[in-house]
Amino acid sequence: MAATIGIIAVLLAYPALSTVYAQTATSSSSSSATSSSTLTGPGPCGNGPGPMGGGWNIGGQGFGQSFGRADVSVGQTITFTSTSGQYIVVGHRTENGTASGSVVFTVTGNLTQGFTLSIAGKVVVGSTTYTISSGSGQMNPSASTISGQGATSSSGAFILQGTSRGSFVGSTATVSLDLQSGSTEYFVVLSGTV
Numbered sequence: 680m681a682a683t684i685g686i687i688a689v690l691l692a693y694p695a696l697s698t699v700y701a702q703t704a705t706s707s708s709s710s711s712a713t714s715s716s717t718l719t720g721p722g723p724c725g726n727g728p729g730p731m732g733g734g735w736n737i738g739g740q741g742f743g744q745s746f747g748r749a750d751v752s753v754g755q756t757i758t759f760t761s762t763s764g765q766y767i768v769v770g771h772r773t774e775n776g777t778a779s780g781s782v783v784f785t786v787t788g789n790l791t792q793g794f795t796l797s798i799a800g801k802v803v804v805g806s807t808t809y810t811i812s813s814g815s816g817q818m819n820p821s822a823s824t825i826s827g828q829g830a831t832s833s834s835g836a837f838i839l840q841g842t843s844r845g846s847f848v849g850s851t852a853t854v855s856l857d858l859q860s861g862s863t864e865y866f867v868v869l870s871g872t873v
Contacts, residue, residue, distance in 0.1 A: 749822035749846050751794055757784040757847050759800075759854055761869035766804050769857075769864040778867045779803045782839075782854060784816065784825065784847070794818045798827050798839065802856060804865050809835055809858065822846035825854075835860040847873050 764778035780802035788795035798814030809831040816827020816839065825841035836859045843852040852873050858865040 748820045749848050751786055751789075751818075751822055751848060753786050753789055755786045757786070757873055758782075759784070759841070759847075759852055759869075759871055759873045761854075761871035763871070764867065764869040766865045766867040769866055776805045778805070778869060780854075780867075780869050782811070784818070786818075787815075790817075793820050794822070796825065796827060798829050802831070802837075802858065802867060802869075804858065804867060807860075809833070809837075809860065811837070814839070818847065822848050831858070831860070833860060843873065849873065 759782045761779045766778040768774035782800035784796045786794050787797050796816040800811050802809045812830050814829025818825045823843050827839045838857045841854040843850045854869045856867045
């Protein structure tokens with residue numbers, strides 16, 4: 680009977696002990712972060728500041744998560760130039776080849792959670808060049824991901840997704856496009872520098 684009461688007491692005390700441990704871990708983490716960096720932005724669960732201006736991303740950094748805000752201004756241009764690339768014709772995997780391109784992203788606006796962009800440039804699929812006649816997109820606050828869409832010459836259209844190893848403000852990056860031209864749809868992947 681005494682052993683059963685002891686087990687019940689431990690089970691009832693566990694939530695309180697784990698809460699105290701979590702608060703202690705958060706407090707020591709906060710104090711060490713405070714001494715090593717300037718703190719701005721939201722912290723865990725929206726309470727308090729987070730490191731490097733971007734808050735704490737519980738669970739680690741993943742695709743599209745922000746660790747601070749990039750130093751980007753309205754009017755700034757970001758030029759992506761491919762060093763290698765490939766394409767496939769959607770629905771016809773055996774129809775494939777090399778691709779290249781140069782895409783210019785111009786920052787047109789500053790949002791709370793990122794930046795708006797205009798997109799220009801050209802993409803070469805096999806031996807055909809598609810000039811981007813209009814395009815718009817968004818970039819996340821740390822300038823590590825871009826998404827957008829637009830039109831190309833010869834009545835084409837595209838959807839674009841870009842990721843960088845670091846940020847689009849001086850790094851290497853990958854840009855993929857779903858490019859529609861007439862009845863043909865291409866999936867294009869370009870790797871290069873910005």
